[in-house]
Amino acid sequence: MKKQKSIHSIGENAFFLLKEIAKAHPFLLVLVVSEIILGVVSPLFGIYLPSLAVKLVTESSDRAAILLKLGGFGLIYAAAAGLRQMASEGKYYLYNDMRNHFRFRLFYQSIDCDYRNIENKAGLTRYQRAMDSISGGDWSGTSRMLVSMIALITGTLCFVIYSGILTTLHPLIVLMLIVLSLCNLSLTKMAQAYEQHFKDEMAGLEQKIDYVEYTARDIHYGKDIRLYSMSDWFIEMRDMLADRSMRLQNRIKMRYFIVSCVNLLTHFLRNLITYGYLIYTVASGAIDIADFVLYFGAISGFSGFFETITSQYGNLNGANMQMNDLRSFLEITDETETENPAELPDSDRISIEFDHVWFSYDREAEPVLKDFSLRINAGEKLALVGVNGAGKTTIIKLLCGMYRPDQGTIRINGTDIRNFRKKDLYTLFSAVFQDIYIAPHTVAENVSMNMEAETDMQRVEACLEQTGLLKTIQSYPDSIHSQMTKLVHDGIMLSGGQQQKLLMARAVYKNAPVMILDEPTAALDPIAESETYENFHRLTTKKTVIYISHRLASTRFCDRILFLKDGAAVESGTHDELMRQGGEYAKMFEVQSHYYQKGGESNESAQ
Ligand code: ADP
Numbered sequence: 001m002k003k004q005k006s007i008h009s010i011g012e013n014a015f016f017l018l019k020e021i022a023k024a025h026p027f028l029l030v031l032v033v034s035e036i037i038l039g040v041v042s043p044l045f046g047i048y049l050p051s052l053a054v055k056l057v058t059e060s061s062d063r064a065a066i067l068l069k070l071g072g073f074g075l076i077y078a079a080a081a082g083l084r085q086m087a088s089e090g091k092y093y094l095y096n097d098m099r100n101h102f103r104f105r106l107f108y109q110s111i112d113c114d115y116r117n118i119e120n121k122a123g124l125t126r127y128q129r130a131m132d133s134i135s136g137g138d139w140s141g142t143s144r145m146l147v148s149m150i151a152l153i154t155g156t157l158c159f160v161i162y163s164g165i166l167t168t169l170h171p172l173i174v175l176m177l178i179v180l181s182l183c184n185l186s187l188t189k190m191a192q193a194y195e196q197h198f199k200d201e202m203a204g205l206e207q208k209i210d211y212v213e214y215t216a217r218d219i220h221y222g223k224d225i226r227l228y229s230m231s232d233w234f235i236e237m238r239d240m241l242a243d244r245s246m247r248l249q250n251r252i253k254m255r256y257f258i259v260s261c262v263n264l265l266t267h268f269l270r271n272l273i274t275y276g277y278l279i280y281t282v283a284s285g286a287i288d289i290a291d292f293v294l295y296f297g298a299i300s301g302f303s304g305f306f307e308t309i310t311s312q313y314g315n316l317n318g319a320n321m322q323m324n325d326l327r328s329f330l331e332i333t334d335e336t337e338t339e340n341p342a343e344l345p346d347s348d349r350i351s352i353e354f355d356h357v358w359f360s361y362d363r364e365a366e367p368v369l370k371d372f373s374l375r376i377n378a379g380e381k382l383a384l385v386g387v388n389g390a391g392k393t394t395i396i397k398l399l400c401g402m403y404r405p406d407q408g409t410i411r412i413n414g415t416d417i418r419n420f421r422k423k424d425l426y427t428l429f430s431a432v433f434q435d436i437y438i439a440p441h442t443v444a445e446n447v448s449m450n451m452e453a454e455t456d457m458q459r460v461e462a463c464l465e466q467t468g469l470l471k472t473i474q475s476y477p478d479s480i481h482s483q484m485t486k487l488v489h490d491g492i493m494l495s496g497g498q499q500q501k502l503l504m505a506r507a508v509y510k511n512a513p514v515m516i517l518d519e520p521t522a523a524l525d526p527i528a529e530s531e532t533y534e535n536f537h538r539l540t541t542k543k544t545v546i547y548i549s550h551r552l553a554s555t556r557f558c559d560r561i562l563f564l565k566d567g568a569a570v571e572s573g574t575h576d577e578l579m580r581q582g583g584e585y586a587k588m589f590e591v592q593s594h595y596y597q598k599g600g601e602s603n604e605s606a607q
Pocket residue numbers: 119120361362368386387388389390391392393394395
């Protein structure tokens with residue numbers, strides 16, 4: 001099982017971020033350090049300059065010397081402030097690339113992690129939250145983490161220096177400033193905890209809104225939406241979701257608003273007491289005008305720095321939550337693989353065995369497979385049939401190693417599949433699934449699933465010829481080099497049946513020893529499906545092949561048919577044997593063939 005550590009402290013995340021920056025953009029680190037040093041030096045100049053000016057004017061009459069001293073300090077101050085600004089702006093500029101760095105890492109993780117980690121709502125929500133942490137430009141969590149970290153370190157260093165200065169005025173002033181600012185900090189933290197409490201609900205709503213908006217503009221659904229006048233329904237659903245999201249956001253914003261009001265009040269109180277005391281000390285002659293100017297600057301600076309510390313600590317907490325969201329997805333660990341992986345069988349003759357396998361997606365729910373056993377001999381053509389939801393695709397996912405059985409063993413040529421590396425195991429299967437995945441690449445690349453430079457073009461043409469699609473593809477000006485889909489390029493669009501032929505060509509091109517057809521023909525009519533299956537049968541005579549269908553006529557030719565019901569094999573035999581048995585298979589076959597004979601169009605009713 002996965003070992004998940006998703007909550008990291010601010011320190012751990014800051015270290016993680018700096019490590020990533022050092023790897024991807026070392027110059028950004030130089031800017032960060034410069035901004036911190038200059039951020040401490042320039043405000044110090046800022047409060048000493050006016051005090052120095054007062055001191056020089058009151059103690060000396062040499063105007064030239066005064067101007068020289070003040071001009072020199074002024075120049076250094078201006079240079080420090082200017083360089084600090086440059087470091088700060090440069091950091092934003094470079095941080096754009098850092099977001100792309102994380103975006104790439106998320107993309108890589110989503111495409112490479114165990115399938116089971118993303119084929120559920122929790123996985124999708126986790127991905128959505130990780131993406132949120134890098135979306136929103138400079139407001140994204142990872143950007144804010146860096147900005148807040150710099151401000152917090154700068155603020156803390158300045159705070160220590162200014163505390164030293166103000167302690168010489170009165171230590172209680174420092175204490176009072178700290179207490180009031182701590183009140184602000186705890187209030188901000190409460191508001192943030194409130195926001196975090198609704199994070200999952202917000203992410204869920206955003207996911208649904210995205211889905212509705214995506215579906216509304218997806219060309220695959222465009223026809224249905226228009227023909228069935230579904231636009232009102234879509235608009236209503238989007239409005240309802242957007243309204244819920246807005247109300248939730250407003251509740252969160254209201255908390256922040258109340259906290260801001262209380263903070264303003266404490267701010268006013270703080271200024272009243274400190275400036276009042278300072279005026280009293282200068283009026284009583286305890287300090288001179290130059291000291292007054294210095295302390296005045298230090299008090300406004302001190303409040304500012306404590307505010308920076310408290311607010312940036314609050315920001316850092318918020319950014320830290322998003323950093324945790326990012327790392328929570330990046331740190332998804334795949335199931336541990338065996339340290340001494342078994343060699344794959346060196347022959348194409350593959351036998352498969354499910355030995356008393358139990359499996360459920362959700363431990364709380366009813367198992368999908370219950371004590372399921374099956375042996376498929378090398379070269380055998382096996383059909384898995386049964387109603388939707390019987391567990392056919394689950395068997396394939398387990399066989400391909402995308403999920404592991406809760407109990408029982410799956411073997412390939414006698415070896416437990418856990419002993420193979422997952423990436424090795426995948427090479428044993430050419431599967432065509434019901435969900436059609438066409439990449440926005442060329443036809444040739446879609447067949448080889450590789451870049452054109454790495455593709456054997458003659459083999460692509462041979463595979464397309466075998467599945468009956470070559471002529472169609474050759475009718476396009478760029479033939480097999482034509483770009484596909486409208487997602488990225490203005491590429492070609494194939495019909496449902498043609499797409500399925502393309503996927504079969506892909507499976508034939510991969511030429512893996514085990515072929516799987518998992519109802520890729522559901523969009524075809526029964527006769528076309530039957531022809532496609534038989535055509536595929538001819539292309540794969542020597543291989544072990546698993547055919548899945550809920551249309552029983554399509555798999556009659558198979559060596560053996562397994563009829564599945566509620567995750568268990570209830571009948572097994574050839575078509576003729578099962579028909580003679582007169583069990584559930586025979587009944588379903590009779591019902592389906594009755595519909596096909598009465599009217600070819602009504603075949604779906606038999607499902
Ligand atoms: P079939 O291929 O026979 O139609 P499946 O193997 O796809 O059936 O599904 C078997 C059962 O497992 C169904 O009840 C389905 O809802 C459930 N199921 C399939 N995939 C998932 C998943 N990722 N998470 C939870 N339940 C799932």
